[in-house]
Amino acid sequence: MEFTVTQKQRLQELGFEGVFPSDFEDVDERNRFFEELVGRLRDRNRKRFERLVGNKIPFWRKVSSDLRNRFYELGFVEVRTPEIISYSLLEKMEISDDLREQVYWLEEDNRCLRPMLAPNLYNELRHFNRISNQSKVRIFEIGTCFRREKSSSEHLNEFTMLNAVEMGDIGDTEERLDRLIEEVFGEFTDYKKVGEESSLYGKTVDVLVDGVEVASCIAGPHPLDSNWSIDQPWVGIGLGVERLAMLLDDGSTAKAYGNSYIYQDGVRLDIK
Template identity: 40%
Template sequence: MSFSWTDVQKKRLAELNFVMAEAAPVFATEQARDQAFKQAEVGLVRAGKEKLAALLTEKKRPALCEMETRLAAALTAQGFVQVTTPVILAKGMLAKMTIDDRHALFSQVFWLDDKKCLRPMLAPNLYYILKDLVRLWPLPVRIFEIGSCFRKESQGNHHLNEFTMLNLVEWGLPAEARQDRIAELAAVVMAAAGIDGYRLELTSSVVYGDTVDVLKGDLELASGAMGPHFLDGNWGMSGAWVGLGFGLERLAMLRSGGQNVRSVSKSISYLDGVRLNI
């Protein structure tokens, strides 16, 4: 007879950012399993306390905040302007993104009442701003926002109900330059995030149709789109553009070597990747 981690043990190890092997370990006895679990837990708790001590005496800012600063600095150096928009979104703004009660994303939205919701994405507000900026500023117009978004996501190591998005858009560039520009901008962000070994992959989205995803292994870090696009007319806009949306928690998790995206998220259970019940 053989024994593997119990569900309780697996949950605790996942909370402590234990690196799970692809094949679950097998132990000859329950005693051997529990001893191995205790040894792993003690080591992870010690490492967590050391990391919290470094945050107190040296870093002062958790990984998610540091990531936001690094990305903002990299993009402003490339001529992008940072904007900030409301978290509460009108239902009509979502409808312009084709998200209505028949859309797959509609059931994931946190509705405040029958006319307002917590934004599930940054794009509607950026479209709204851009329709004026392309009139007021010379082309190309380059803007980005970093802010919270909210979706009723499936719970797992890589999903959150509240997550932080970076959405950047460059509007008014030559149409033939779009594909190369997406690759260039992805490289700027990934270099600032300190992540290499990623790849770009053509795929599709329930909102944007054809997209270009940024992946590290099997983990999606960003999704990119380009226009002219069928959504542009809903905002009275036209022209060639590119845009990319990155999940900052996933970037911070990869940069810090974590295994659980919740550990680097906005949380009252974790601080800078460390579970506080240690």
Template identity: 40%
Template sequence: MAVTWTEIQRKRLMELNATETQRQMTFATAKERDEDFKRQESILIGAAKLRLEHLRSEKKRPSLSLLASKLVTALNNNGFVQVTTPIILAKSLLAKMTIDEEHELFSQVFWLDDKKCLRPMLAPNLYYISKDLMRLWEKPVRIFEIGSCFRKESQGNNHLNEFTMLNLVEWGLPEETRHERLAELAAIVMQAAAIDGYRIEQTSSVVYGDTLDVMAGDIELGSGAMGPHFLDGKWGIVSTWVGIGFGLERLVMVKEGGQNVRSTGKSLSYLDGVRLNI
């Protein structure tokens, strides 16, 4: 019977960003396994130290920060204006997204009190300011935000309680161009993130209904929606639109071949993908 890694060994290999092949290795005996674990751990720690030295001497900024800058430049060059909105969100704005006590996302919200929470998404604030911008600016109105969102997510390899979202929306375009435009916007983001080989799938979300998701393997990188949509009336908006959102930590993880999204996000345990207890 083949011998596999112990749970402690497997966790340590995951922390050190071992590949799937390394994590699935089998051995004839426990002694052989334990000896090879020491070798694999030593190799991974050596690679991690080299990456930290590269960050200190050359990169100077983590990949997550570099990606955010690249996205700002790419979107500005395509006519989008960056906005910044508050992290603290009113319960009433969340309710306009149909997220109330009966909604499955409600239990994932970090509530500060009975009227305020940490935003679980960027969309409510973008809706809020868009109604004024469409009055003040000629269409098309193109805006985006990059910022932290918070959810009580399951602690799997692809989920974080605090994560960085990019949301972009374009208001006032011909209705017949919406699908094509969503694909174009996805391509702008994926090119900035230097990710090839993605695909777009039609699926559904708990907020927007039918969506177009950007997938790399079995990992969802982004999700797009379009309107007119039934939510629009809650904000006093009547317009054709497309919007798409991406999780930046997942983009970094896929681009760099990471095995754990926690290593790419804001953390006290990781720095630029490297576990610090090495």
């Protein structure tokens, strides 16, 4: 015997993770277990609420601040770019039809809400490289991106990305990328690297925390570089802030750490 549909829905609302138990002998045993589990989940929700009120600074904000400070320590310059971008910028990324359908278009397709930070950072790299007299350019941005994709525990329509790029005299790019990944993620948590293939970027290195992808990393040069007049080696990291916060906080859904009326800092507000 297993939980009813209503019971499963209630447990998911409270942040239950994992597989629902289904080996109850009878209805009474199931219902007793359900009530005990609901009580534990409510207590956890209450403790998270008390933490938020007591600390004032949300956990997701701490993660974002720690990441920002870490990149400062590594010598990266923070930039800030528009959330509304022109079609011409996105066109230079040579995005697939699938991604184009996920874009929030504005003003008869001439502009859109940025679905990624990459075109903006490419643009900034070009300018920094032209002006700088140093052998390396290091820049990063933490900002909001938007995609029309099915919302899930790990995907949001409105989410926060951290993108960082280092370009110039960096030696072996794959070795430098490995070192940068360790410099960033080694400060926060245990992680695992796996090789992947991206339809946009080709060969990438994904960073997994507890088996969940939190970042996609790449070593240039890349064929897209010529669209931006970039002709130097580079390495880059793209990281989902809400997803990382969820994992570091033992949360059950990235939505709980994003922009929301129902959730604040992992707390479900409509449940007492």
